[in-house]
Amino acid sequence: EIVLTQSPATLSLSPGERATLSCRASQSVSSYLAWYQQKPGQAPRLLIYDAFNRATGIPARFSGSGSGTDFTLTISSLEPGDFAVYYCHQRSNWPYTFGQGTKLEIK
Amino acid sequence: EVQLVESGGGLVQPGGSLRLSCSASGFTFTKYGMHWVRQAPGKGLEYVSVINDNGGSAYYGDSVKGRFTTSRDNSKNTLYLQMNSLRTEDTAVFYCVKVLGGGSGWTPDFWGQGTLVTVSS
DSSP: OOOEEEEOSEEEEOTTSOEEEEEEESSOOTTOEEEEEEOTTSOOEEEEETTTEEOTTOOTTEEEEEETTEEEEEESSOOGGGOSEEEEEEOSSSSOEEOOOEEEEEO | OOEEEEEOOEEEOTTOOEEEEEEEESSOGGGOOEEEEEEOTTSOEEEEEEEOTTSSOEEEOTTTTTTEEEEEETTTTEEEEEEOSOOGGGOEEEEEEEEOOGGGTTOEEEEOOOEEEEEOO
């Protein structure tokens, strides 16, 4: 099973700042990595798929990069609605797996 | 507009069974694989199963293999999850998820709002 390790566990930033979230895979997942945002009481929402493609309706301030084992989700300028938990996900090998999440909180 | 509506959750005793349903609308159900993903209270996301568009192939996470069965009725646009031999650690919100499809295949795309399953005596 491919383990995805996200860092940091919690990130405290202010609106307007830049957020950088990391996801590291225990073995190569090529570019088969996605990012999700989950707000309290809501279902996850797809942000980025195949490492760098924005999903439909996702603002340009969200961007993804990386390949192989190291990936990054960047939010260029945080807005109040961006404070949530973010998960990475790999579909390279079954069983597909998720990272443990990064909580982005208001500083 | 894509809609996924899960139902069938509730309280069940350890060792019991439950069947979840997911009613799909707003897209051509027969063209997309589907996932079940669960989330224990206060915890992260865990894969339960995936099934292909015609229901001919399904894969399961290790923690549910042999106990859970996923199926679909394409004539009713409905996905199912039959859960047997339930354990307290199966307590979670269960999400029905449509795949993105196309070149990005099995990427989970649109999620339903989930249904809560509580396993407790």
